[in-house]
Amino acid sequence: DGGITQSPKYLFRKEGQNVTLSCEQNLNHDAMYWYRQDPGQGLRLIYYSQIVNDFQKGDIAEGYSVSREKKESFPLTVTSAQKNPTAFYLCASSLSSYNSPLHFGNGTRLTVT
Amino acid sequence: KNEVEQSPQNLTAQEGEFITINCSYSVGISALHWLQQHPGGGIVSLFMLSSGKKKHGRLIATINIQEKHSSLHITASHPRDSAVYICAVTDWGADGLTFGKGTHLIIQP
16 A cells, blocks of 8 residues: 655754654655644645655754655755754655645654653 | 634533634635644645635534535544644745644543
């Protein structure tokens, strides 16, 4: 079955460490997204990519970095520059970047202490 | 940037009741999405619509473009419908979605 896999489900890090969240899809989708979810707030867009080797900043990109070297993979690195990294991170993909249904992974809950 | 408001924020109902969740937005859109998030955190896309009405099983989604308003209805609600329902919109020419804060629905047996 096609889908999006995020790993790990739970991740714990010490303050000051960079951490990379994995996102893999086998849906042959061109567009991929990273969202952050905090309690009481709507999902917010961190980065998105419409094609391989290209990506754009979303609304809250500061302190994060991404790469898109393969169509199937869109890893997110949370750097030590991110002031409040503890959150639930969701990866999504869609066939194209414009008006296509989104498919989501199951998320990674990152806790930084 | 669009502002998406959902109501109610929380809703508790008895099994079998007809459920309505509302979503309004501030700026014209190209599409509206209804999503379902279960306690584990994963999100499933229920509907994407730009006009009219769509139905899937016991779920019905409607949109009124002129009034900038959409509703999600659940008929014959069941405890397994308990989840957070999220409305999201795509602005014209934009990449990515703007999300509402979600409606937390609990269906009691």
